[in-house]
Amino acid sequence: MLIKTVKPGDLRESAVTPESVYLSRRRFMGGMAGLGAGLALLGPGLASADGNAETIGDDAPEWLADKLREARLGVVTPDDPEQDRLTPFRDASTYNNFYEFGPDKSDPARLAHRLQTAPWSVVIDGEVNNGGRMDLEEIARPSQFEERIYRLRCVEGWSMVIPWLGIPLAEVIRRADPTSRAHYVRFETLVDPEQMPGQRSVFSAIDWPYVEGLRLDEAMHPLTLLAMGMYGRELPNQNGAPLRLVVPWKYGFKSIKSIVRISLVEEQPMNTWQQIAPDEYGFYANVNPDVDHPRWSQATERRLPNTLFRPNIIKTQLFNGYADEVASLYAGLDLRTHY
Numbered sequence: 001m002l003i004k005t006v007k008p009g010d011l012r013e014s015a016v017t018p019e020s021v022y023l024s025r026r027r028f029m030g031g032m033a034g035l036g037a038g039l040a041l042l043g044p045g046l047a048s049a050d051g052n053a054e055t056i057g058d059d060a061p062e063w064l065a066d067k068l069r070e071a072r073l074g075v076v077t078p079d080d081p082e083q084d085r086l087t088p089f090r091d092a093s094t095y096n097n098f099y100e101f102g103p104d105k106s107d108p109a110r111l112a113h114r115l116q117t118a119p120w121s122v123v124i125d126g127e128v129n130n131g132g133r134m135d136l137e138e139i140a141r142p143s144q145f146e147e148r149i150y151r152l153r154c155v156e157g158w159s160m161v162i163p164w165l166g167i168p169l170a171e172v173i174r175r176a177d178p179t180s181r182a183h184y185v186r187f188e189t190l191v192d193p194e195q196m197p198g199q200r201s202v203f204s205a206i207d208w209p210y211v212e213g214l215r216l217d218e219a220m221h222p223l224t225l226l227a228m229g230m231y232g233r234e235l236p237n238q239n240g241a242p243l244r245l246v247v248p249w250k251y252g253f254k255s256i257k258s259i260v261r262i263s264l265v266e267e268q269p270m271n272t273w274q275q276i277a278p279d280e281y282g283f284y285a286n287v288n289p290d291v292d293h294p295r296w297s298q299a300t301e302r303r304l305p306n307t308l309f310r311p312n313i314i315k316t317q318l319f320n321g322y323a324d325e326v327a328s329l330y331a332g333l334d335l336r337t338h339y
């Protein structure tokens with residue numbers, strides 16, 4: 001698998017983008033992109049060409065619209081030019097898991113528009129020398145936004161390819177200046193039953209807030225992204241606006257949405273799905289075709305969009321195809337017991 005990292009000095013996307021991705025981007029553009037369109041591809045045209053996505057700046061605060069516009073292409077997943085075509089924005093923004101808005105795939109798109117995403121602040125605390133409550137803009141301002149085209153593999157057995165926009169989590173953590181006791185990072189989603197109907201449901205098994213965690217070295221890995229946009233625009237609320245984690249080599253449940261707290265901690269945090277069903281969901285949750293879920297195989301996945309006549313079942317790859325980049329993080333760890 002090929003991951004192309006673009007150096008800050010590279011300005012012409014067509015010169016540095018692997019052919020397959022460049023083609024997928026052109027397909028996504030509906031044939032509107034000219035060769036050598038360069039960074040213009042990352043501008044509002046990318047969003048509007050799709051016909052579904054809104055234009056950057058419609059809803060985003062001005063500072064965020066500027067950051068999204070200035071994004072450069074970072075890391076992409078060009079593995080297979082047919083399989084790894086971008087998932088249409090419409091599928092990525094209507095087929096969601098976001099239990100705060102309900103258990104059905106259609107609940108978040110239907111109900112998340114209620115969520116107020118500006119102003120938004122995040123508390124950074126725990127084992128840090130430079131923590132505190134920060135405005136989203138304060139968190140984002142010092143970093144260059146990047147576009148990252150990643151696979152997203154849900155533990156339920158479906159997957160997508162999504163172009164995220166955001167900043168490396170490592171930069172935010174570095175600025176918080178962790179102490180020597182910081183070994184893990186713990187994340188929390190907003191709790192607000194008024195805005196999040198799923199949190200009012202008596203049927204939910206989740207003990208809110210939704211919590212996730214990473215080992216510090218996983219959090220500092222260059223592939224780990226804090227996303228504030230996708231498909232050239234701000235994040236739709238149903239995808240975790242205004243700030244969500246994206247860890248492409250792990251099952252989707254690790255990629256926690258609508259984050260309000262990032263804590264550097266000494267002990268391994270208990271994450272929501274492990275708390276609910278520890279035999280089925282662990283802390284690591286690395287994508288692994290050889291370790292089945294107790295109730296289903298993880299050897300294959302259904303790549304969206306699919307139909308009855310084109311089920312689009314593909315082979316799942318170890319670490320979701322990012323093994324070259326991340327396998328060394330797990331040297332000596334038994335992936336069967338540490339699922």
Ligand SMILES: Nc1nc2c(c(=O)[nH]1)N[C@H]1C(S)=C(S)[C@@H](COP(=O)(O)O)O[C@H]1N2
Binds near residue numbers: 153253
């Ligand atoms: N706060 C919160 N984050 C969450 C979830 C959730 O229910 N609540 N679902 C997770 C799961 S199971 C998946 S597969 C991804 C889905 O992200 P998407 O809807 O943007 O595709 O979000 C993850 N992040």
Ligand SMILES: [Mo]
Binds near residue numbers: 154155251252
């Ligand atoms: Mo998931």
